[in-house]
Amino acid sequence: MINRNLQMAGRVSAQPRFDVELVAVTKRYGQTLAVDGISLRIAPASYCCLLGPSGCGKTSTLRMIAGHEHITDGDVLIRDRNVTDLPSAKRGTAMMFQSYALFPHLNCLDNVAFSLKMRGIGKAARHDRARGFLRLVEMEDFADRLPAQLSGGQQQRVALARSLITEPQVLLLDEPLSALDPFLRGRMREELKRLQRELGITFIHVTHSQDEAMALADLMVVMHEGRIRQSGTPREIFEQPASAFIARFIGGHNVLSTPHGLAAIRADRCRIGQAENGAGCSGRIVAVEYQGPVVRVALQTPAGEQASAIVPDSLFFSAPVRPGEAAALVWSEQDVHYVQAG
Amino acid sequence: MMIGGQSYQAGAGQGRPWTFYALAILFGAYLLFLYGPMLVMYVLSFQGPNGGVTFPMVGVSLAWFADIVKPGQMANIPVSFARSIALASAVSLLTAAISIAAALAFRRRFPGSGLLFYLAVASLVMPSLLVGFGIGLGFKMLGLKPSLFTSALGAQLTWTLPFGVFAMFAVVNRFNRSYEEAADDLGASPWQRFIHVTLPILLPGIIGVAMGAFTLSYDEYARTTLVIGDRNTLPLEIYALISSATSPTLFAIGTATTAVSFLIIAATLWRIFHIQRRRAAAAQ
Amino acid sequence: MTILTRPAAPLPRLLLPALPRRRLKPWLVSWLQVSPLAFILIVLFALPTFLFAVVSFFDYDRTGIYPAFILDNYRDLLTTPATIRVYVSSLTFAVIVWAITLFLGFNIAHFLIFHVRSAAVRTVFFLLCAIPFWTSGIIRTIAWIPFLGRNGAFNQIVMGAGLTSQPLDFLLFSRFAVVITYINLFTLLMVGPIANSLAKIDPALLEAARDAGASRSRVMVEVIIPLSKTGIALGSILVFTQVMGDFFVVKAMSGGQAASIVSALATEIQAMQYPPASASAVVLVCFVGILVAGMMRVVDVRKELVK
Numbered sequence: 001m002i003n004r005n006l007q008m009a010g011r012v013s014a015q016p017r018f019d020v021e022l023v024a025v026t027k028r029y030g031q032t033l034a035v036d037g038i039s040l041r042i043a044p045a046s047y048c049c050l051l052g053p054s055g056c057g058k059t060s061t062l063r064m065i066a067g068h069e070h071i072t073d074g075d076v077l078i079r080d081r082n083v084t085d086l087p088s089a090k091r092g093t094a095m096m097f098q099s100y101a102l103f104p105h106l107n108c109l110d111n112v113a114f115s116l117k118m119r120g121i122g123k124a125a126r127h128d129r130a131r132g133f134l135r136l137v138e139m140e141d142f143a144d145r146l147p148a149q150l151s152g153g154q155q156q157r158v159a160l161a162r163s164l165i166t167e168p169q170v171l172l173l174d175e176p177l178s179a180l181d182p183f184l185r186g187r188m189r190e191e192l193k194r195l196q197r198e199l200g201i202t203f204i205h206v207t208h209s210q211d212e213a214m215a216l217a218d219l220m221v222v223m224h225e226g227r228i229r230q231s232g233t234p235r236e237i238f239e240q241p242a243s244a245f246i247a248r249f250i251g252g253h254n255v256l257s258t259p260h261g262l263a264a265i266r267a268d269r270c271r272i273g274q275a276e277n278g279a280g281c282s283g284r285i286v287a288v289e290y291q292g293p294v295v296r297v298a299l300q301t302p303a304g305e306q307a308s309a310i311v312p313d314s315l316f317f318s319a320p321v322r323p324g325e326a327a328a329l330v331w332s333e334q335d336v337h338y339v340q341a342g
Numbered sequence: 343m344m345i346g347g348q349s350y351q352a353g354a355g356q357g358r359p360w361t362f363y364a365l366a367i368l369f370g371a372y373l374l375f376l377y378g379p380m381l382v383m384y385v386l387s388f389q390g391p392n393g394g395v396t397f398p399m400v401g402v403s404l405a406w407f408a409d410i411v412k413p414g415q416m417a418n419i420p421v422s423f424a425r426s427i428a429l430a431s432a433v434s435l436l437t438a439a440i441s442i443a444a445a446l447a448f449r450r451r452f453p454g455s456g457l458l459f460y461l462a463v464a465s466l467v468m469p470s471l472l473v474g475f476g477i478g479l480g481f482k483m484l485g486l487k488p489s490l491f492t493s494a495l496g497a498q499l500t501w502t503l504p505f506g507v508f509a510m511f512a513v514v515n516r517f518n519r520s521y522e523e524a525a526d527d528l529g530a531s532p533w534q535r536f537i538h539v540t541l542p543i544l545l546p547g548i549i550g551v552a553m554g555a556f557t558l559s560y561d562e563y564a565r566t567t568l569v570i571g572d573r574n575t576l577p578l579e580i581y582a583l584i585s586s587a588t589s590p591t592l593f594a595i596g597t598a599t600t601a602v603s604f605l606i607i608a609a610t611l612w613r614i615f616h617i618q619r620r621r622a623a624a625a626q
Numbered sequence: 627m628t629i630l631t632r633p634a635a636p637l638p639r640l641l642l643p644a645l646p647r648r649r650l651k652p653w654l655v656s657w658l659q660v661s662p663l664a665f666i667l668i669v670l671f672a673l674p675t676f677l678f679a680v681v682s683f684f685d686y687d688r689t690g691i692y693p694a695f696i697l698d699n700y701r702d703l704l705t706t707p708a709t710i711r712v713y714v715s716s717l718t719f720a721v722i723v724w725a726i727t728l729f730l731g732f733n734i735a736h737f738l739i740f741h742v743r744s745a746a747v748r749t750v751f752f753l754l755c756a757i758p759f760w761t762s763g764i765i766r767t768i769a770w771i772p773f774l775g776r777n778g779a780f781n782q783i784v785m786g787a788g789l790t791s792q793p794l795d796f797l798l799f800s801r802f803a804v805v806i807t808y809i810n811l812f813t814l815l816m817v818g819p820i821a822n823s824l825a826k827i828d829p830a831l832l833e834a835a836r837d838a839g840a841s842r843s844r845v846m847v848e849v850i851i852p853l854s855k856t857g858i859a860l861g862s863i864l865v866f867t868q869v870m871g872d873f874f875v876v877k878a879m880s881g882g883q884a885a886s887i888v889s890a891l892a893t894e895i896q897a898m899q900y901p902p903a904s905a906s907a908v909v910l911v912c913f914v915g916i917l918v919a920g921m922m923r924v925v926d927v928r929k930e931l932v933k
Contacts, residue, residue, distance in 0.1 A: 117538075563762075564874070580765060
């Protein structure tokens with residue numbers, strides 16, 4: 001039922017080409033260029049993750065889509081509507097803040113019902129609807145509690161309910177899982193993905209964790225220094241990183257200079273062995289890290305480059321090596337992916 | 343409220359350093375010094391009818407309290423006291439309202455903000471009588487009569503507003519702007535956002551400023567004296583009486599007015615405490 | 627799912643016109659919010675100050691004042707030895723009171739912020755310090771009289787304990803009494819700002835200093851005092867200006883032994899001699915202004931207060 005309501009909330013066309021479109025969007029703070037003319041198209045009902053290191057402009061981009069940050073240049077379209085000059089409440093977006101920003105003086109029910117109160121809906125009606133959304137996030141029993149009496153995970157669910165009650169076309173999440181402990185993080189991750197599928201709207205999720213982005217995203221957008229470096233499915237990016245920066249940032253890759261240019265090789269496709277057939281590099285082992293199902297072996301070449309092999313535990317322990325030993329890292333040529341520098 | 347209390351000496355649970363005892367004694371001595379003369383005054387207000395303004399106590403009586411309400415020289419005291427309370431209330435409400443608006447404005451840098459800031463600082467450090475002098479002079483030249491709720495109110499505001507505004511800066515700085523952005527996101531107009539989100543969250547700070555302003559106004563005499571017109575507030579009435587009639591009645595006045603202000607503030611605090619208690623209980 | 631690695635050609639804004647925004651410019655909103663404050667400060671402070679500055683150049687005689695531009699008032703004021711005497715006297719009071727209130731204020735603030743561990747107790751102590759201010763300052767000043775007089779409580783205690791045989795005379799109606807009263811009234815002005823500054827110090831800084839081997843006194847000198855500069859400067863400004871601007875305490879407690887700048891001014895105002903009173907006022911304002919400006923160089927007040 002909630003699905004249908006949200007679909008009917010689509011304003012202009014029943015089938016917009018894209019849910020969100022950024023056209024050469026730029027953000028300048030004084031002299032600093034935070035976001036440099038980025039363009040992006042997000043298909044309807046997708047889970048999009050903006051990924052990047054601190055200061056890459058991902059949060060500024062999210063806030064510009066939300067309407068909480070003035071757009072210096074460019075346009076933002078939501079379902080074919082140009083919302084660039086619209087206030088946040090009129091864009092069809094809802095934002096989940098990193099600190100949740102639950103109003104401390106209102107209980108959960110009033111927090112969730114807040115947007116309805118602003119629209120002038122009567123108390124009985126809005127409390128009723130708010131309870132429905134609290135039920136959706138399994139927080140119905142906490143309706144009368146104040147935010148200060150809730151744990152982080154609980155606050156987040158209430159914040160989610162509060163955002164969803166506005167029936168947004170796009171939900172914007174600003175590092176929603178960063179403040180949670182690892183166990184809760186995993187559970188909430190599943191929750192978010194499930195919700196997005198059920199609701200059938202687009203989620204745009206900002207994170208600096210590549211694991212999170214890869215697990216959740218239909219569309220992953222890697223940003224650095226205000227620009228989009230690569231966007232695509234997580235699999236496309238992991239298997240074919242466009243540059244050395246992306247290969248390093250996404251993790252699990254070795255970036256080495258070879259006679260044919262700069263190459264990214266997946267660490268789990270590398271083995272410790274003899275450099276006979278196939279490519280490889282030799283050096284000294286600097287670290288052996290046991291990680292449960294796998295063992296990470298780090299090697300340093302005479303040129304000073306670092307590379308690792310991620311070896312299944314049984315394979316490692318059948319021929320273990322120790323730090324300080326000379327060894328070679330080998331891989332097969334088909335696993336080499338040439339990248340640009342930078 | 344302020345944070346603090348983290349001792350950087352040995353961890354909690356271990357013994358106190360000698361400086362703790364030294365400072366505790368100093369603090370105790372200071373409190374004694376602060377309250378000493380007042381306690382003497384409280385005691386002497388119960389002076390016997392034949393006693394004087396110093397010790398020894400010649401009996402104990404309420405004679406001097408009775409003097410306050412009897413017709414005669416002291417008759418103006420209750421009236422001027424009421425005027426003090428009325429003026430202080432007005433000053434306190436105006437200060438709170440104007441301060442919160444100004445503090446919200448100063449979150450941004452706007453043209454003229456520096457000038458206004460230093461104007462407020464100047465108003466704070468200007469010797470009080472001179473402010474009253476300037477206003478009184480202005481009124482005289484314009485042919486206006488100074489009075490309680492025009493010139494006196496204005497003069498006191500030049501004193502309470504800088505305090506109020508600077509205190510509000512601290513309150514507003516602690517305020518997380520995400521709350522306002524969330525309100526925007528959820529469809530609140532700027533006015534709705536102010537009434538339903540900003541104001542309720544800042545309310546404890548605003549009340550603090552209002553009470554501070556009340557105290558400042560109640561106690562104020564230097565700025566007010568030249569612009570009060572012919573109807574005195576309490577401090578000015580007492581000032582007038584000091585030279586002419588020094589008797590234990592003055593002490594009785596001091597005791598009585600302290601008791602009343604104490605009651606008012608205690609009642610306000612208790613009311614606030616009660617409301618907060620009720621809110622927390624409803625959430626259980 | 628689309629992949630886009632090259633920016634698409636931007637859609638011309640005409641095809642999909644943006645809906646208009648009806649919002650006030652931010653600085654205009656700020657102006658509106660700050661206008662009551664600005665109005666009051668300008669009309670009730672800046673203009674009156676300007677007014678008496680202007681009047682200070684007027685001529686006067688027994689019947690009234692006459693608009694003019696003469697420097698006689700200033701000349702009379704600045705060449706009278708009494709003026710120098712009274713400024714020196716006020717300044718002396720101010721410095722003595724400042725030193726003592728700084729010592730007291732800093733130690734009390736330090737005690738309350740760093741030694742008192744429970745927030746509830748700290749609040750109670752702060753309240754205790756503030757409660758006396760619910761009694762009018764005038765009353766608190768004259769309450770010293772029965773305490774310090776020849777037959778006062780203090781003398782009775784001291785004589786009763788056998789410390790002296792004669793009552794101590796200098797306690798009341800003397801410079802001593804004035805200083806004592808100032809300290810009683812103004813110490814809180816030091817405690818407040820300094821406590822505020824101290825509370826802002828990150829405890830981790832102090833622990834780091836201790837870890838680096840600093841003794842407690844070094845921590846005090848190298849870390850705490852520099853970081854509380856703002857509070858000290860603010861408190862000092864408040865105490866200095868209150869003492870320089872006082873007219874009541876000196877009159878009531880010095881028994882005529884000392885004069886204050888402002889009480890002399892008040893007398894002239896009573897006599898309706900506005901031009902010389904104005905000149906006196908202007909000179910005082912300039913003097914205080916220079917002091918305050920000097921103290922504000924130590925600390926960027928705006929940054930600290932507004933952040």
